[in-house]
Amino acid sequence: MSTNPFNRPIRVLVAKVGLDGHDRGARIIATSLRDAGMEVIYTGLRQTPEMVVNTALQEDVDAIGISILSGAHMTVFPKILALIKEKGMDDVLVTGGGIIPANDMAELKAQGVGELFPPGTSTVDIVKYITDWVHEHRNF
Incomplete structure (x- = not known):
């Protein structure tokens, strides 16, 4: 169980964006986060960036985790960042993982995306x- 000094569990939205139909990794991460005491909202497959951000806003999440294997990461992450800024959600972590080349990871981090995790990353590390991140950046 994660130690959390706040009066509620950390809330994380886990999403699959686009046409990528492989969600095994996302479900493993969602289960690991739940096992650590977090509240997880899993959106399921084929979400748009707008759907993800609207759900994150409605659910008052602390973090959005995007699982992406389709190669659309250089479109999806910047669009999500733009939408959360537009909605005043600047204190929400945008993180994720999947098949993302190292050069693209560096570029996305420079744009404001948090840590990105390749396949095989320990769920403990995530x-x-x-x-x-939530303890350092979110105010409750």
Whole structure:
């Protein structure tokens, strides 16, 4: 169980954006986050960036985790960043993982995306990253 000094669990939205129909990794991450004491909203497959951000706003999440294997990461992440800024959600972490080349990871981080996790990353590391980021950046 994650130690959380706040009066509620950390809330994370896990989403699959676009036509990518493979969600095994996203479901494993969602389960790991739940097991760590976080509240997880899993959107399921074939979400648009607008759907993801609207759900994140309605659910008052601390973090959005995008699982992407389709190669659309250089479109999807910047669109999500633009939408959360437009909606005044600047204190929400945008993170994710999947098949993303190292050069693209660096570019996305420079644009404001948080840590990006390649396949095989320990779920313990992902839980720690989200927990630490939320404790440092979110005000409850």
